[in-house]
Amino acid sequence: MATILFYILSAVAIVATGFCITRRNPVHAVIYLVQGFFALAILFYLLGAPLVAAWEVIIYAGAIMVLFLFVIMMLELAPDDPLPGPGWQRWAPVALLALALLVCSVLLLAVESGKSGIPPYYASPRTFGYALFKEYALAVEVVSFQLLFAAVGAYYVGRNERGRDPGGTP
Amino acid sequence: MIVPVLHVVAVAAILFFMGLACILARRSLIMILIGAEIMLNAAGLVLVAASAYWQRIDGQLFVLFLMAMTSAEVSISLALVVYLRRRQGTVVADDFRKMSG
Incomplete structure (x- = not known):
């Protein structure tokens, strides 16, 4: 099922x-x-x-x-305007990549088929929390710093300059 | 569930490729960012499949870090899109040809 x-x-x-x-x-x-x-x-x-x-x-x-x-x-x-050039020019590299991916996938599936399936790995929240805050505690700190920097950076980039400098030179 | 790990990886590869195609073929900055989101989600699918394959929890933990990284990336890049729109009046990637300081 x-x-x-x-x-x-x-x-x-x-x-x-x-x-x-x-x-x-x-x-x-x-x-x-x-x-x-x-x-x-x-x-x-x-x-x-x-x-x-x-x-x-x-x-x-x-x-x-x-x-x-x-x-x-x-x-x-607004919705994207259609490009002036022909559409196939833009999608041609994509089509080439799709062909390569298709060939590789079919070859791989043909070679490796018949393997048994993977059983799902159910992790309890307890296991998850232990692994997260014991083994990867440093990574959690780094990610929290990264989120802080992203918030500060987004505020800095997105601030309204006109409000800060009313009537100033552009 | 009895699914070969290769099928999960194939699904993830197709999703990743779709994100790559979105980045390659679309011109709007918003659609380019959406393509990056699709690619990151495909990577998350591979991580969860690897977690089930080796019966270890690390893959699922990495998906958490991936999501935190993605939210930081999206907030910064959307702020940049808003900034560019305010400065140049467009979000089409082809229009940003010259870098004037």
Whole structure:
């Protein structure tokens, strides 16, 4: 059952991401990407990481994508204009890469098929917390510093210069 | 769940490639950032699959660090997008051809 669910959700994630990268309107793209992230969150759950699935929904779909939506709506971005040149010129390197990826994947799957599946690894929150705050305590500190710097940097870059210097030279 | 680890990696590779295609083919800075998000999520899928494959928790921990890193990156880069829009009046990557100080 879970195996069938895995393939269905993989297809959902891939199709939603495919819609996302081809939409001209950025709001539609973000909505499709949120759909793909939900499918990916259930994939994480099936692989035995319910905590990661919750973060995927809360942080990615809930915070980061909504931040994208805020910026898109704040800047009042119009849908992309079509390029003046032919479309195939832009997508040609992508098509080449897709062909290479397809060939590699098919070769690999043909060689390695028949392997047994991986059982999910269910980690209790207790195990998770011990590993996070004992083995990786330094990394947690570094990441918290990084978030602080990002907040300060975003404030610095995004501050309103006109408010600071009213009537000044541009 | 009985899924070969190679199938999970194949799904992640397809997602990663889609993010790369988004970065290569789109012109809007917002869509380029969305492509980076897709690629980072594909990396997270590989990490969780590796965590299940070796029956260790480190992969899931790295996804947490990945998410923290991503939120920092997105906040900074979206602030830069707002800044560029305010300065130059556009978010199309092709329009930023010259770097005048």
